[in-house]
Amino acid sequence: MADTELAARIKAALNAVEIPGGGDLASFSGLSEIIVTPSAVAFAVGVPQGMEAAFGPAREAAIEVVKTLSGGRKVMVSITSEKQAGPKFSHGSPQPQGKTRVKGVRRIIAVGSGKGGVGKSTTSVNLALSLAAEGLKVGMLDADLYGPSVPKLLGIEDRTALRDDGIFQPHEAFGLKVMSIGAMLVPGQAVVWRGPMATSGLRQLLRETDWGDLDVLVIDLPPGTGDIHIGLFQQTIVDGVVIVSTPQDLALIDAQKAIDMLRRMSVPILGLIENMSYFIAPDTGNRYDIFGTGGAEKAAERLDIPFLGAIPLVMSIRENSDAGAPPVATDPQGAEASAYRVIAQRLVAGMR
Numbered sequence: 001m002a003d004t005e006l007a008a009r010i011k012a013a014l015n016a017v018e019i020p021g022g023g024d025l026a027s028f029s030g031l032s033e034i035i036v037t038p039s040a041v042a043f044a045v046g047v048p049q050g051m052e053a054a055f056g057p058a059r060e061a062a063i064e065v066v067k068t069l070s071g072g073r074k075v076m077v078s079i080t081s082e083k084q085a086g087p088k089f090s091h092g093s094p095q096p097q098g099k100t101r102v103k104g105v106r107r108i109i110a111v112g113s114g115k116g117g118v119g120k121s122t123t124s125v126n127l128a129l130s131l132a133a134e135g136l137k138v139g140m141l142d143a144d145l146y147g148p149s150v151p152k153l154l155g156i157e158d159r160t161a162l163r164d165d166g167i168f169q170p171h172e173a174f175g176l177k178v179m180s181i182g183a184m185l186v187p188g189q190a191v192v193w194r195g196p197m198a199t200s201g202l203r204q205l206l207r208e209t210d211w212g213d214l215d216v217l218v219i220d221l222p223p224g225t226g227d228i229h230i231g232l233f234q235q236t237i238v239d240g241v242v243i244v245s246t247p248q249d250l251a252l253i254d255a256q257k258a259i260d261m262l263r264r265m266s267v268p269i270l271g272l273i274e275n276m277s278y279f280i281a282p283d284t285g286n287r288y289d290i291f292g293t294g295g296a297e298k299a300a301e302r303l304d305i306p307f308l309g310a311i312p313l314v315m316s317i318r319e320n321s322d323a324g325a326p327p328v329a330t331d332p333q334g335a336e337a338s339a340y341r342v343i344a345q346r347l348v349a350g351m352r
């Protein structure tokens with residue numbers, strides 16, 4: 001059955017779910033679009049402020065109804081209200097209590113950036129591999145809902161990740177345990193998940209994946225500062241965030257914005273990595289500081305965060321990474337890998 005057909009059937013079946021105040025969920029104006037992917041069915045119910053708890057039984061009933069139709073897909077129904085949709089912390093309110101750790105995961109390092117396209121995912125993957133090369137048990141969670149690229153970077157083709165018991169089974173690649181939010185999305189489909197759905201999707205990926213026993217989970221965040229970040233930092237203890245930036249980006253306000261958010265939410269900042277920092281000519285191996293030198297270090301100083309290191313702009317990083325053969329996995333002693341490995345060693349030293 002086509003996904004759109006299934007979504008329509010699910011919507012029709014929600015007329016059996018009663019909502020507070022009379023009426024049924026199918027005809028309720030707060031019902032969002034129903035998203036169907038190969039492994040999940042997700043939708044949100046927007047309710048008036050203060051009515052969240054009253055809608056709890058309707059949510060439970062909706063989940064039961066959807067399960068009978070969803071062919072084993074994960075069912076995600078979130079209740080949202082205007083109040084919840086706005087990030088409270090932005091007005092300087094105290095950080096919410098009750099953050100928890102993820103079962104089986106000792107530490108979480110998240111990798112973020114002020115804006116897209118700076119090489120955040122490439123850096124995340126090679127950092128995770130470098131941490132594994134230091135002897136740690138490492139997992140990798142691709143939370144970049146708007147451009148999940150970790151599976152491609154690690155050469156993972158199989159998208160199925162949901163076990164019969166409803167728990168996600170991570171993929172294994174180059175010794176890493178890997179899960180991607182992409183497993184819940186249809187390839188090529190524009191992401192239409194609304195904020196609360198994205199947050200609840202990430203929560204499930206994080207909490208309902210069989211990570212086994214990990215020393216570190218590296219999370220590739222979406223660029224910028226959005227619902228995914230807020231949801232993660234509100235609910236989960238993140239031990240530190242690494243910010244990736246390019247030399248051109250440093251003067252811009254984006255990285256500063258990301259750092260401001262982390263500070264407001266009391267999330268430790270591990271430091272700044274400058275990516276595509278200098279150019280290594282493929283023929284001669286000569287180094288060219290095309291953007292000048294020391295910019296990132298100065299920016300890190302100005303932002304009052306540690307400078308973790310610089311990664312060169314090298315064609316082979318692009319070609320190999322995009323072909324699913326990250327340099328740290330395929331040539332761990334090579335020059336490209338060593339730039340990432342030095343940074344990972346700094347991070348490991350900071351964990352002791």
Ligand SMILES: Nc1ncnc2c1ncn2[C@@H]1O[C@H](COP(=O)(O)OP(=O)(O)OP(=O)(O)O)[C@@H](O)[C@H]1O
Pocket residue numbers: 113115116117118119120121122123144147149223275276311312313314315317318319321322
């Ligand atoms: N150090 C590098 N040298 C050469 N190419 C690089 C380097 N780092 C990343 N790239 C290339 O830049 C492109 C963007 O990288 P990547 O997808 O990692 O960025 P991103 O910040 O995660 O982007 P998005 O925000 O779209 O997720 C890719 O083609 C990647 O191979």
